[in-house]
Amino acid sequence: MKPIHTIDDVIDILQDIINESTNNKSPLGYFAALYQKVTIKVKEGIQNNYFDDNQRMEKLDIIFAKRYIEAYYNYQNNIPITSSWEKAFSIANKYWYIVLQHLLVGMNAHINLDLGIAAAEVSKGKDIQNLHSDFNKINDILSSLVNDVQDDLAKVYPFLKKILTWTKDVDDFLVDFSMELARNGAWDFAVELANTPTNNIENTIHKRDIKITEKADLVISPGFIPKLIFMIIRVSEIGTVTQKIKDLTD
Template sequence: MHAQSIDEVIDQLDRIIEECLADDSKLAFFPILYRKVTIAVKEGIERKDFDDNERMEKLDVVFANRYLTAYQQFKAGEKPTDSWQIAFDEAHAFWPIALQHLLIGINAHINLDLGIAAAEIADSDLHSLKADFYKINSLLASMAEGVQQEIGRISPVIGILDLLAGKLDERLVDFSIKIARDGAWDFANEYNQAEASQRPTLISKRDFSIAWLGKDIMKPGRFLRVVAAFIKVFERKKVHKIAKALEGN
């Protein structure tokens, strides 16, 4: 069922988190993070931080519904986009670390879903959305440090690396978000300018590319696999304990 408001998005994310935790599924990790982002957007709308706050709520809801629909399709045994299918297939996989589970969800949602949602909301006036679209990047980047602290509690090795790296890793996260955002904006423009009959093909091609990025996240090169395996040895193993840490508890 599609959400009709930002409060309904939060309610549906709560249900997904509860369902995933009951199933001991690592798919709980991404919606926990996404719920925090959604609440931050809601608070920004209430403070009137955006140029068009009513439109920003519409964007948030349309954007969220792409994830909610993909999750519902997966649970019903239907086929979501390849980008999300790769993420969902890892629900009970042992070796991927918590950070990989978060990154593969972010990959699908920002790199594929965000551009589509922006183009659909803006219709023929996409340029007027650009300022608010880019404010989302600042919001995501501002949350990076808090998320890293929580990841550090889950994965002590990452916590040590975070201390050693100082602010470098936070700048890298900010840089990665910026790249994803810029790519999403470029795709939004391409999608917006295409004829309606061409859009399914554009989505299919984009999905194929983003799915490949997802595969790289879950199965990186040999060196990064060794690093991830080392992190995994010391990382919390229980899904509900990782979930509590991500929630800040």
């Protein structure tokens, strides 16, 4: 894996993952494409002095991104990773999962686990409450792009949003990615981690990881009716994996 020192390094490595996924026709490229969009938006925010502390935000972004990038490359090399990322990557070669499911399991691991870890790490030795405003701002960016993706997918499948309202568990999962949850759930975890004694941090992360992995099951195994509906959507999906990755990067 290439060294990561700047936000541009992050964008470049995400492009490597996108290219690799495109060449391999791998659905792992869906999340990488979305995440590159997020990172570019954060970079623009830093350049425009959007955050209270732009230098700290670049550092946070790098720590945050490294968790996904390292998980990706470790998974390729059969090196153990968090169970939530293991769950997300494990569906890559299975035909019946739709684009939205691939994106959601990736966001589940990264937002609900990694973001809190990154926030606690960037605040080491300082009061984490000083980060709260910028934490909310980065979640504004995340949630706006999540909404964009839902809208893009709804154009491809006009009935998708209606279907999601019929499948309550999955719909609740989508709601979980709203700004409110990102501000509350992920932030509460960041604060908990920041106040955890060093010798108990790994255990705290492990407990959270198990909880987040269980949440992914709502998307991967949503029950018979929503699963059947998703299968119908999957069969009607237009375009190759490569084309879908390209659509997500546009």
